[in-house]
């Protein structure tokens with residue numbers, strides 16, 4: 226689908242302020258401002274101005290290269306958006322918008338700022354990949370796009386001094402009731418669900434602020450069924466990688482898998498697959514010194530488990546940028562302690578990954 230008409234006069238000043246106020250490097254803000262103004266030197270744009278050049282996309286060489294195609298329409302971009310976890314949101318608007326500009330602003334209005342900033346960084350990195358392929362025969366894989374976006378973003382935040390380096394706590398005692406994090410911290414609950422009937426599993430991650438309010442969640446389906454302790458460890462590793470890609474700092478991760486927290490804080494080296502995952506978690510905790518991992522009771526982690534169960538409704542990782550309806554009735558901690566058993570019974574099918 227090609228969109229040739231761009232009408233940026235339709236958009237209000239607040240939309241443009243969102244670009245200029247993004248927590249991303251200035252060069253990225255300027256780039257995305259140009260992209261949304263539709264003034265990038267795409268092949269079609271150069272061709273229509275009389276430059277002797279093919280108007281076709283240099284990546285797929287099948288369609289005219291305009292902004293829409295570069296960032297959305299090209300078959301090489303979809304895997305990138307799938308990897309970032311925001312493809313579902315983008316895909317849901319494709320039939321409703323008339324231009325890349327309209328799509329960009331609709332998404333930025335709907336998303337919380339952290340997801341919007343990730344979107345902006347990815348746009349910039351997609352263009353970077355496109356130029357790198359043209360001039361340097363650079364890599365085409367989606368990983369290279371998301372990795373560059375994340376690295377540049379994190380370096381920029383580090384330079385601005387937004388990251389601090391508080392000491393990592395030792396293995397703390399287990400809590401049976403969910404509590405919001407203390408001021409200045411975020412809490413990320415993580416759980417795995419196993420679906421033995423179709424030999425698969427899923428991870429659930431939910432981030433909440435010091436008021437206990439929902440910020441963002443992610444449901445990750447996996448199409449195989451690892452051993453249970455490995456499944457819980459993978460869920461935690463996936464959550465830490467994802468949260469760090471959002472450039473959140475001061476995050477307390479909570480899992481109800483005691484076997485995982487015990488292994489993280491155990492100095493013994495484990496050479497199994499599980500040990501490898503734990504080693505990766507340890508490395509990430511060392512490089513993100515304001516992240517920590519705590520063990521909590523299963524009832525206190527029920528909301529993360531509900532997200533994990535919903536992963537089987539999706540074929541790829543799905544990010545919830547607003548509170549999903551299936552969590553809306555139980556997002557306060559009172560529910561966790563009193564209604565957890567009832568909630569468990571109303572959920573679909575299979576169960577927790579048994580680790581205790």
Ligand SMILES: [Zn+2]
Pocket residue numbers: 282283284285286287288294298299300301
């Ligand atoms: Zn293309």
